Amino acid sequence: VLWAALDLWPDLEQAVLIEASAAVRRIGEALATEAMTARIAWLAGDVTIDLAGLKPAELVTCAYVLDEIAPASLPKLIDRLWHLTDDTLLVVEPGTPAGWQRILAVRRHLIEAGAHVLAPCPHEAPCPLAAPDWCHFSRRVARSRLHRLAKDADVPWEDEKFIYVAASRHPAVHPPQARVIAPPKPGSGKVLLKLCEKDGSVDEKLFTKRDGEMFKTARRLDWGDALPE
Ligand SMILES: C[S@@+](CC[C@H](N)C(=O)[O-])C[C@H]1O[C@@H](n2cnc3c(N)ncnc32)[C@H](O)[C@@H]1O
Incomplete structure (x- = not known):
C-alpha cells in the first residue's frame, strides 16, 4: 500500500505503518529506506488494541x-x-x-x-x-x-x-453510472459488460456500434473500471 500510495502521490509527506511482526517490520523498513523520501514511522503493535494514541x-x-x-x-x-x-x-x-x-x-x-x-x-x-x-x-x-x-x-x-x-x-x-465487475466480453463491433449499476442492480449489457459514443467508452473499459455518468 505504501508503494502504491507513493506511485499516486510522489509528494506524500508522512505515513504511519503498524505491524505486529518484528521480522516483517525489519524487512519493510529495509526496503523502504532506499525507495522513499516520505517520513515513515513504523510502529510495533496489534491493530486490535494499539490504535488509541494515533x-x-x-x-x-x-x-x-x-x-x-x-x-x-x-x-x-x-x-x-x-x-x-x-x-x-x-x-x-x-x-x-x-x-x-x-x-x-x-x-x-x-x-x-x-x-x-x-x-x-x-x-x-x-x-x-x-x-x-x-x-x-x-x-x-x-x-x-x-x-x-x-x-x-x-x-x-x-x-x-x-x-x-x-x-x-x-x-x-463524480459518482459513476456503473462498475464493470467481470472481464469484458468483446466481439466484432460489440462488447458485453457485466455491470453493477447505480440503482443497486446487476446487469449484463451489450454495447454495439449503434450506441455511438457510449460504445466507444464501453469498449475501452476493463474489469474494475467505472462507467462514467
Ligand atoms: C498479508 S500481510 C499484508 C501486509 C500489508 N498490509 C500489505 O498489503 O502488503 C498481513 C500482515 O498483517 C500483520 N498482522 C496480522 N494481524 C495483525 C494485528 N492484529 N496487528 C498488526 N498487524 C497484524 C501480519 O504480521 C502481516 O505482516
Whole structure:
C-alpha cells in the first residue's frame, strides 16, 4: 500500500505503518529506506488494541489484514479505523468468496456509521450479487526470478485477485453510472459488460456500434473500471 500510495502521490509527506511482526517490520523498513523520501514511522503493535494514541489521517488503509484477525474483533477494529479517518478509509482483502463476505460486513458497518461508499459499488444499497457469485477484481503482477523460485512457478506473472471497499466522510464528486465487475466480453463491433449499476442492480449489457459514443467508452473499459455518468 505504501508503494502504491507513493506511485499516486510522489509528494506524500508522512505515513504511519503498524505491524505486529518484528521480522516483517525489519524487512519493510529495509526496503523502504532506499525507495522513499516520505517520513515513515513504523510502529510495533496489534491493530486490535494499539490504535488509541494515533492521530487521524487523510487516508487510512487496511490491506490483506482482516483475514488474520479474529472475526469477533472486526467491528471494533473497523470503528477504530473509521474514527482515525479524516477523509477516506480503504480496506482490501483477497478476492475470494470469504474475502468478499468480510468486505460486505465492513461495507455495511461503515454505511451504518454514516460513511459514503466511493468504490467499487456505485450505490449504497445491499450488494446485488448472491453466492456462488462474488464480487472481486484482478491485476496481473509480474513475477521476478526470485518470486518464481519461491513459488516453484513457471510463468513470469500471476493474476492477483482482490476485493476492496473505499469509504469516505464526503460523497463522491463524480459518482459513476456503473462498475464493470467481470472481464469484458468483446466481439466484432460489440462488447458485453457485466455491470453493477447505480440503482443497486446487476446487469449484463451489450454495447454495439449503434450506441455511438457510449460504445466507444464501453469498449475501452476493463474489469474494475467505472462507467462514467
Ligand atoms: C498479508 S500481510 C499484508 C501486509 C500489508 N498490509 C500489505 O498489503 O502488503 C498481513 C500482515 O498483517 C500483520 N498482522 C496480522 N494481524 C495483525 C494485528 N492484529 N496487528 C498488526 N498487524 C497484524 C501480519 O504480521 C502481516 O505482516
